[in-house]
Every structure is written in structure tokens, then in C-alpha cells.
Amino acid sequence: MSARAIWKGQLLVGRHQVTVKMYSAVEDRTVHFKLLDRKNHAHVQQEIVRKDTGEPVEPDARRKAFPLGNGEAVILQPEELASLEPPASRDIHLCRFVPAGLLSDQWYDRPYWLGPDEDEDRYFALARAVAQKQAEGIARWVMRKKRYLGALRAEGDYLQMITLRRSEQVMAMPEVQPAKSKAPSEAELKLATQLVDSISGDFDPAQWHDEYRERLSALIEAKLHGRKVTPLRPREPAASSSLEDALRASIGQGRKRA
Known part of the structure; x- marks a missing residue:
């Protein structure tokens, strides 16, 4: 059974375009459970309720709020949040290429395979060029109403895209004081x-x-x-x-x- 693409787009390298399909490179194999009532094994479900009264709150009546402390919060309306979403696009912009190995592992998040869509010659030419230059391309794109930053690399004859964490998410090594200030013998x-x-x-x-x-x-x-x-x-x-x-x-x- 052939793999199923989860998204389609086009790599933009200057004025050069390479159409690609995106595939998952990892799979969640976690075992999932259902919750039952121990007395009669009836299925149970979670429900959104008011904290003060326990009354159910319908989806249309719910609002997101940013807490300020002291019991106050900024309430955000659905249309306000929707206005912040990036416009839909199929473009993957390659901003620059950097030497492979420049980024430490803590920057990498989730890997995806990029396969050829229509023009296979352009795809495999780009994959070979990236491999020969031993480079990684820093890319940005929009997928499912979210902006992504990623690293494009060559794996064998194919291309792989790994989403990157943002700079505010990556922490430097804290200064750690050794228990005993002595060098090993x-x-x-x-x-x-x-x-x-x-x-x-x-x-x-x-x-x-x-x-x-x-x-x-x-x-x-x-x-x-x-x-x-x-x-x-x-x-x-x-x-x-x-x-x-x-x-x-x-x-x-x-x-x-x-």
C-alpha cells in the first residue's frame, strides 16, 4: 500500500519551483484507552462545565481568555483570533541554505518526507544538489492555518523537511555547578x-x-x-x-x- 500524502505544496528557490507532496516520517504508536464506569462498564466522557456551578457550557458559549492575575483576564472573541490566522498558501519559501550540522538537535521538532509531485526531474536535481553541497535549507510555509519554520535536507535520493522550534522555545545550557569542584583522576x-x-x-x-x-x-x-x-x-x-x-x-x- 503506497503512502498517503498529508499535504501538497511547492518549494520556491528564487524563481525556481518544485512541486512536492508531504508525508509523515514518524507514526504515533501509543496505545489509547477508553474510560468506563467500573460498576457497569458503561462508557464515560468528559464534559466542559462551569467551575462554580458545574453546569455544562455549549461550544458556542465558550470563549478563550488570557489570565492577567488577580482574577482578571483579557477575553478574545473567535473573530479576533481568526483574523490572526495566516492566509492559506501552498508555497514553501526557501530563505537560505546553511551548512549541514550548523543547527543543534534541540532546534529540530518533527520530520516529514517530501516526495515529487509532478516534475520529478526538478525534484531529484534539487535533492542531489542539496546532498552534494552538504547543506540544509531554512524554509517557512503555512499549513493548516499555522506558520511553520523548517530545515530542508537530503536523505538518500529524497528530501526531508524537519519543522524547527522558534528561538523563544530553545533554551541555552544553564550554568550548572558541579557537586565537587575536582577534575576526574x-x-x-x-x-x-x-x-x-x-x-x-x-x-x-x-x-x-x-x-x-x-x-x-x-x-x-x-x-x-x-x-x-x-x-x-x-x-x-x-x-x-x-x-x-x-x-x-x-x-x-x-x-x-x-
Whole structure:
């Protein structure tokens, strides 16, 4: 089954246009539950009610407000909020290209694939050029009544767009005071280096599973078939007497796994 595009647009690089389709690059696999009444298993639902009286409030009667403190707030009308929405557009403006790796990871938010729509030659030419230049394009666009900032990069033969966080969302590393103002000893540094070396290798994403989701699925399957399930809880690791002891133990475990 082919992937389904979630949005269509066109990349604008100067006067150059490349039509693209946008696809999700990640998938939410969270297990979702329904709420029931424990007495009779009837479905329950949440309701918006007045805090003072508990009376339900219909959607048309609700208003958003910005709290000012001291019990006061600025009330915003739906038409006022609607006037702030950006005009609809299918244009993805590439503002500039920067060297790949210039942005730290904390700037990146959610990835999307960009696939060719009509002119495949232009699409793959742009993807190859971005890859050869080892660059990322800073882009801005409007999608579903919201403005986005993103980084365009090449992944293999294709293009990927990762939405970026805004500057007011990205925090610098705070000044952290160490518990003890002393440099590690040569022995501790050597052991730490050995620890890194002992578990170095390639990254295989197939090795890493959502263990909670797998155990939850097994629990649901077992209850579905009437089997009794005994939950397994991981043992707490014993506290090490020192950093050196912890490092030695970790190195030993790494060598056993190897």
C-alpha cells in the first residue's frame, strides 16, 4: 500500500519551483484507552462545565481568555483570533541554505518526507544538489492555518523537511555547578574511556523496542483469552560504592555481551 500524502505544496528557490507532496516520517504508536464506569462498564466522557456551578457550557458559549492575575483576564472573541490566522498558501519559501550540522538537535521538532509531485526531474536535481553541497535549507510555509519554520535536507535520493522550534522555545545550557569542584583522576578517566570502548558499535534501530507497549499488548492479548498474567518488574541495580566500582562492573557486563 503506497503512502498517503498529508499535504501538497511547492518549494520556491528564487524563481525556481518544485512541486512536492508531504508525508509523515514518524507514526504515533501509543496505545489509547477508553474510560468506563467500573460498576457497569458503561462508557464515560468528559464534559466542559462551569467551575462554580458545574453546569455544562455549549461550544458556542465558550470563549478563550488570557489570565492577567488577580482574577482578571483579557477575553478574545473567535473573530479576533481568526483574523490572526495566516492566509492559506501552498508555497514553501526557501530563505537560505546553511551548512549541514550548523543547527543543534534541540532546534529540530518533527520530520516529514517530501516526495515529487509532478516534475520529478526538478525534484531529484534539487535533492542531489542539496546532498552534494552538504547543506540544509531554512524554509517557512503555512499549513493548516499555522506558520511553520523548517530545515530542508537530503536523505538518500529524497528530501526531508524537519519543522524547527522558534528561538523563544530553545533554551541555552544553564550554568550548572558541579557537586565537587575536582577534575576526574587519571584512573577514572581511563576506566570511563574503556567503558565507552566496550559498548561501541553500530546503531541498529531494530534492537530497540517500546517495551511498555509490547508488555501492554501481551497483557491485553492474555486477558482477551482468559489467561492470568503476572507482571514482571525489573530489579533495582545494587548501589556501587564508588564511581570506579560502577565503571568496572559496566565494563565487565559489556565484555560479556560482546
